[in-house]
Amino acid sequence: MKVSGICFAALSAMFSFSAAAQNLNPTVEVSRQYRGTMSDLDKPSVEMAVPDSVMKFNLQFDYSVFDSPFKGAYEFRPFLMDMDIAPAWSGEKSFYLRAGAGFSLHPTLDFVWSPVRNDRFRLSVYADHRSYIGNYRSLGTDGLLPEAAIVPDGTHYSGHDLLSRAGVDGTFDWETGVLSFRAGYYGTAFKDTVLTRAYDGLDLNFGITSKQRIESHFVYDVNLGYRFAEDKGQLSWMMERGYLSEHDLNLDVSLGGSFGSGHIVLADFGLDYASYGGDVFGSSAGNVSVTPHYLFRNSRWDVDLGVRLAFLFRENHAPYYPPMNMTGGQVVYPDVKIGFSVIERYMDLYLTAGGGPDINKYSSMLDSGHHISVFYNRCGEGPLLDNTVERVSASFGLKGNIASRFSYDLSAGYRNFGNAPMSSVTMVSAAGDEPGFVPGIVYTPYQMFYTRLDMFWRSQDFKFGGRLMYQASDVSGRNAFAFTPSDFTGYLSAQYNWKRRIFAGVDCGFATSRHAQVRTSAGEAAGIGLEVPGYADLGVSFEYAFTRKFSFWLRGGNLLNSTIQYTPFHAQSGIYFTAGICLNL
Numbered sequence: 368m369k370v371s372g373i374c375f376a377a378l379s380a381m382f383s384f385s386a387a388a389q390n391l392n393p394t395v396e397v398s399r400q401y402r403g404t405m406s407d408l409d410k411p412s413v414e415m416a417v418p419d420s421v422m423k424f425n426l427q428f429d430y431s432v433f434d435s436p437f438k439g440a441y442e443f444r445p446f447l448m449d450m451d452i453a454p455a456w457s458g459e460k461s462f463y464l465r466a467g468a469g470f471s472l473h474p475t476l477d478f479v480w481s482p483v484r485n486d487r488f489r490l491s492v493y494a495d496h497r498s499y500i501g502n503y504r505s506l507g508t509d510g511l512l513p514e515a516a517i518v519p520d521g522t523h524y525s526g527h528d529l530l531s532r533a534g535v536d537g538t539f540d541w542e543t544g545v546l547s548f549r550a551g552y553y554g555t556a557f558k559d560t561v562l563t564r565a566y567d568g569l570d571l572n573f574g575i576t577s578k579q580r581i582e583s584h585f586v587y588d589v590n591l592g593y594r595f596a597e598d599k600g601q602l603s604w605m606m607e608r609g610y611l612s613e614h615d616l617n618l619d620v621s622l623g624g625s626f627g628s629g630h631i632v633l634a635d636f637g638l639d640y641a642s643y644g645g646d647v648f649g650s651s652a653g654n655v656s657v658t659p660h661y662l663f664r665n666s667r668w669d670v671d672l673g674v675r676l677a678f679l680f681r682e683n684h685a686p687y688y689p690p691m692n693m694t695g696g697q698v699v700y701p702d703v704k705i706g707f708s709v710i711e712r713y714m715d716l717y718l719t720a721g722g723g724p725d726i727n728k729y730s731s732m733l734d735s736g737h738h739i740s741v742f743y744n745r746c747g748e749g750p751l752l753d754n755t756v757e758r759v760s761a762s763f764g765l766k767g768n769i770a771s772r773f774s775y776d777l778s779a780g781y782r783n784f785g786n787a788p789m790s791s792v793t794m795v796s797a798a799g800d801e802p803g804f805v806p807g808i809v810y811t812p813y814q815m816f817y818t819r820l821d822m823f824w825r826s827q828d829f830k831f832g833g834r835l836m837y838q839a840s841d842v843s844g845r846n847a848f849a850f851t852p853s854d855f856t857g858y859l860s861a862q863y864n865w866k867r868r869i870f871a872g873v874d875c876g877f878a879t880s881r882h883a884q885v886r887t888s889a890g891e892a893a894g895i896g897l898e899v900p901g902y903a904d905l906g907v908s909f910e911y912a913f914t915r916k917f918s919f920w921l922r923g924g925n926l927l928n929s930t931i932q933y934t935p936f937h938a939q940s941g942i943y944f945t946a947g948i949c950l951n952l
Contacts, residue, residue, distance in 0.1 A: 461480065461481040461482070461484055461952070462479070462480050462481075462950070462951070462952040463477070463478065463479045463480075463950070463951055463952075464477070464478050464948075464949070464950040465477040465478075465920075465947065465948075465949045465950075466478075466947050466948060467920065467922075467945050467946055467947020467948070468945060468946075468947065469943060469944045469945035469946055470943065470944060471499070471501040471502075471940050471941075471943045472498075472499065472500045472501050473497075473498070473499055473924075473943055473945045474496060474497075474498050474500075475496065475497055475498075475945060475947065476494065476495060476496040477494075477495045478492075478493065478494040478495065479491055479492070479493050480492045480493075483537075486540070487539060487540050487541065488537065488538070488539050488540070489537055489538050490535065490536075490537040491535065491536055491537060492534075492535050493532075493533065493534060493535070493536065493551075494531075494532065494533040494534075495531075495532050495533075496529075496530065496531045496532075497529075497530045498527065498528060498529040498530065498531075499527065499528045499529075499940060500527045500529075501525065501526075501527075501940060502524065502525050502526075502940070503524055503525070503526050503559065503937070503938060503939075503940060504930060504938040504939065504940060504941060524559065526557070526558040526559045527556065527557065527558050528555075528556075528557050528558075528737055529554075529555060529556040529557070530554075530555045530737075531552070531553075531554045531555070532551060532552065532553050532554075533551060533552050534549060534550050534551020534552055534570070535549070535550055535551070536548065536549035536550075536551070536572075537549075542578075543577060543578055543579060544575060544576060544577045544578055545575070545576050545578065546573075546574070546575045547572075547573070547574040547575075547576075548572065548573050548574075549570070549571070549572040550569075550570070550571050550572075551569075551570045552567070552568070552569060552570070553567075553568040553569075553570055553594070553596070554566060554567045554568065555733065555737055557737045557738070559738070559937065562600065562738075563600040564598060564599075564600050564737065565598070565599045565600045566596060566597070566598045566599075566733060567596060567597055567599075568594050568595065568596030568597075568613075568730070569594065569595050569596070570592070570593070570594050571592070571593045571594075572590070572591070572592045572593075573590070573591045573592075574588075574589065574590040574591070575587070575588075575589050576588045576589075584624060584625070585622075585623070585624035586621075586622075586623055586624060587620075587621065587622050588619070588620070588621040588622075589619070589620050589621075590617075590618070590619045590620075591617070591618050592615075592616070592617040592618075593614075593615065593616050593617075594613070594614070594615040594730060595612075595613070595614055595615075596612070596613045596615075596730065597610055597611070597612050597613070598610060598611045598612075598613070598729075598733075609645065610645050611643060611644070611645035611729065612643065612644045612645055613641065613642070613643055613728075613729050613730060614640075614641065614642040614643075615640070615641050615728055615730055616638065616639075616640040616641075617638070617639055617640075618636075618637065618638040619635070619636070619637050620635070620636040620637075621633060621634070621635050621636075622634050623660070629663055629664045629665050630661075630662075630663060631660075631661070631662035631663070631664070632659075632660070632661060632662075633659070633660040633661075633662065633673075634657070634658070634659050634660070635656075635657070635658040635659075635660070635673075636656070636657055636658075637654070637655070637656040637657075637658075638653065638654070638655055638656075639653060639654040639725075639726055639728075640652070640653040640654075640726075641653070641726060641728045641729065641730075643729065649683075649684050650681065650682060650683045650684065650690070650691045650692065650752075651681065651682045652679070652680070652681045652682075652691065652692035652726040652752070652754070653679070653680050653681070653726065654677060654678070654679055654680075654724055654725065654726050654754075655677070655678045655680070656675055656676065656677040656678070656723065657675075657676045658673050658674065658675045658676070658702050659673060659674060660672065660673035660702070661673070666708070666711070667707060667708045667711070668705075668706070668707060668708075669704075669705070669706035669707075669708075670704075670705050670706075671702075671703065671704040671705070672703055673701075673702035673703060674699065674700070674701065674702060675699070675700040675701070675702045675721075675722070675723050676698060676699060676700075677696055677698060677700060677723050677724050678698065679692070679695055679696050679724055679726070679754055681693070689749060689750045690750060691750040691751065691752045691753060692726055692727075692750070692752060692753055692754050693750065693753060693754075694753050694754045694756055694785070694786040694810070695754075695756075696723070696724040696754065696756045696785070697756070697758060697785070700721065700722035700723045700757075700758075700759070701720040701721060701722060701759065702720075702721055702722075702723075703718075703719065703720040703721070704717065704718070704719045704720075705717065705718045705719075706718075709767075710767070712768075713767050713768060713769070714765070714766075714767035715765070715766050715767055716763075716764070716765055717762075717763070717764050717765075717766065718761075718762070718763050719760075719761065719762045719780075720759065720760065720761045721757070721759075721760045721761075722757045722758055722759045722760055723757055724754050724755060724756050724757070725754065725755040725757075726752075726754055727752050727753065727754065727755055727788060728752075729752060732752070732788075736933060736934045738806055738934040738937050739751075739808075749808075749809060749810055750810075751808065753786060753788065753810045754786060755784065755786060755787050755788065756784065756785035756786045756787075757782060757783070757784055757785075757787075758783045758784065758785050759782075759783050760780065760781065760782045760783070761780060761781050762778050762779065762780030762781075763778065763779055763780070764776060764777055764778030764779070764780075765777050765778075766778075772824060772825055772826060773822070773823070773824045774822065774823045774824075775820070775821065775822045775823075776819075776820070776821040776822075777819075777820050778818070778819050779816075779817065779818045779819075780816070780817055780819075781814070781815070781816050781817075782814070782815045782817075783814050784812055784813055784814070784815075785812050786810050786811070786812060787810065787811065787812070787813065788808045788809070788810055789808065789809055789810070789811055789813075789842065789846070789849035789850060790806065790807075790808065790849070790850045790881075790883075790934065790935055791806070791807045791808060791809040791848045791849055791850065791883060791886065791935075792804050792805070792806055792807065792848075792883065792885050792886070792897055792935050792936060793805050793806075793807045793885070793886050793887070793888060794885050794886070794887055794888070794893045794895065795888050804885065804935075804936050805936075806934050806935050806936055806937065809846055809848050809849050811842070811845045811846035811849050812845060813840055813841055813842045813845050813846075813849075814840065814841050815838055815839065815840040815841075815852070816838070816839050816840075817836060817837065817838040817839070818836070818837045818838075819834070819835070819836040819837075820834070820835045820836075821833075821834050822834075828863060828864055828865070829861070829862070829863050829864075830860075830861065830862045831859075831860070831861040831862075832859075832860055833857060833858050833859035833860060834857055834858050835855075835856075835857040836855070836856050836857060837854060837855055838852055838853075838854065838856075839854070840852055843882065847883070847884040847892065848883055848884055848885075848886045848892075849883060850881045850882065850883040850899065850935065851881050851882050851883065852881065853878040853879045853880065853881055853901065854879045855877075855878070855879045856877070856878040856879070857876070857877055857878075858874070858875070858876040858877075859874065859875050860872065860873070860874035860875075861873055861874070862908075867912070868911065868912050869909075869910070869911055869912075870908075870909070870910040870911075870912075871907075871908070871909050872907065872908040872909075873905075873906070873907050873908075874905075874906045874907075874908075875903055875904060875905045875906070876903075876904045877901070877902060877903040877904065878901055878902060879901040880898055880899060880900050880901045881898070881899040882896065882897065882898050882899075883896075883897050883935075884896060884897070885897050897935065899932045899935050900930060900932075902929040902930065902931045902932075903927055903929055904924065904925050904927075904929060904931055905925070905926045905927045906922065906923060906924045906925070906926065907922070907923045907926065908920070908921070908922045908923075909921045909922075910949075915951070916950065916951050916952055917948070917949070917950055917951075918948070918949045919946070919947075919948055919949075920946065920947055920948070920949060921944065921945070921946045922944070922945050922946075923942070923943070923944045923945075924942070924943050924944075924945075925939065925940070925941060925942055925943065926942055928941050928942050
């Protein structure tokens with residue numbers, strides 16, 4: 368199934384939900400970056416390759432024949448309120464509100480209001496909020512392997528984890544193109560036994576994209592994003608208060624056109640830049656890339672042959688902190704995607720090859736987990752931020768659908784990293800105190816093989832889908848302090864509706880255990896083996912639609928009362944229930 372290279376539909380449906388209130392996607396996704404591409408083939412990009420996010424292989428499972436709401440089992444989603452399967456907003460309504468709270472306290476809010484909407488121009492105001500306020504689960508002796516001589520504190524502690532976004536966005540549409548813009552606030556606040564965080568950011572985004580089909584016209588796609596943010600509070604057990612300031616700049620430009628039937632030339636240009644300042648260290652890092660492409664398309668073949676040239680640069684002026692972003696890349700990386708239609712519209716074979724560097728912005732680290740501290744690696748060895756370098760990746764797969772009801776994507780692949788951040792744990796202690804355990808990061812090369820299945824079934828009254836993955840890596844042999852990725856991860860979800868009035872669903876995200884050795888603040892082995900246990904996060908959802916504009920919903924999460932550690936030594940709360948209302952006017 369071919370996707371439009373202009374990605375125009377992604378702009379006009381940024382906050383999409385259906386006209387029927389009882390069948391809404393309860394999350395308003397607001398990304399601070401809009402990335403577009405003019406190629407019908409989804410080019411792979413490099414994201415942070417920590418084990419908590421290793422599910423994200425950037426092989427997008429997104430076809431027009433069905434929705435793809437499934438996320439990685441380790442993707443940071445502290446409040447799983449949006450795991451049911453629902454179509455997106457069609458853009459026909461101008462007011463949407465979904466709000467709720469429960470026990471334990473998980474306040475949630477999604478709001479979109481479009482005061483201006485016509486054939487050419489749309490202006491919307493948006494806000495969304497997810498949070499947890501209450502006690503966090505004690506780990507006791509859980510997680511430590513039998514040879515451990517020291518255990519962490521076994522008492523409960525109170526804290527909070529808040530995520531809020533708000534702003535305005537809009538689009539202006541004309542005959543040959545579309546302009547988009549967004550200005551918004553991004554904030555997260557967090558408190559546990561180690562740190563207290565208040566991260567506030569201002570996001571500005573601008574994009575302009577042509578509408579013409581690339582097969583017969585010159586096309587363009589320009590996207591510019593900027594963020595200024597500050598992270599304030601007690602950012603480490605080593606100090607009372609501190610702060611880190613951050614400037615992020617992202618620019619993506621795509622230009623291209625056709626020079627013959629089925630023959631297309633594209634050129635992608637990218638700039639990713641981050642600059643930091645604060646009480647302890649200052650630095651900057653950037654990545655400039657140029658990717659020329661040749662594309663050939665006919666009724667059965669879809670070929671994209673590209674080469675990515677990436678250049679890393681950095682500047683460090685922090686005398687008391689290990690220099691950051693020191694790892695260099697190899698400059699030349701493949702960027703290839705080949706598809707062959709075995710049965711038109713029903714079955715495709717594909718082959719991909721990619722790679723490239725990423726500067727691992729501080730904001731990206733926080734997106735993966737709110738527990739990251741600017742001082743985590745100060746008690747160990749190495750920098751907090753370093754470049755991810757994916758030397759090469761390759762995958763082979765089969766995707767398609769059966770009678771337009773069951774869709775699937777079965778793939779197997781290989782990834783080779785010259786450097787990548789991985790979760791770890793450091794043991795620290797002050798004079799006269801019992802040792803404590805602080806999550807941290809180590810950087811290491813590693814290789815991985817994986818097999819992955821994405822699937823989705825849809826009928827008039829029933830929907831079922833999910834993602835299953837098996838992965839094998841040599842992380843433990845490369846770095847004993849790095850947590851190994853889970854062998855098996857997945858997420859499954861099902862929903863049944865009765866006469867479009869009563870909706871009932873069940874979902875489950877799961878992962879097997881991870882292992883690592885604890886290191887001391889001197890960077891040596893502490894003689895303690897650590898296991899992050901596997902988990903199964905079972906949830907149920909219910910919604911009753913009084914009218915097409917008003918409904919009541921209820922969700923229960925972590926019903927198996929699993930100890931879920933997305934970040935080592937930070938367990939999620941136990942069983943919770945949240946109830947609320949939904950308005951769609």
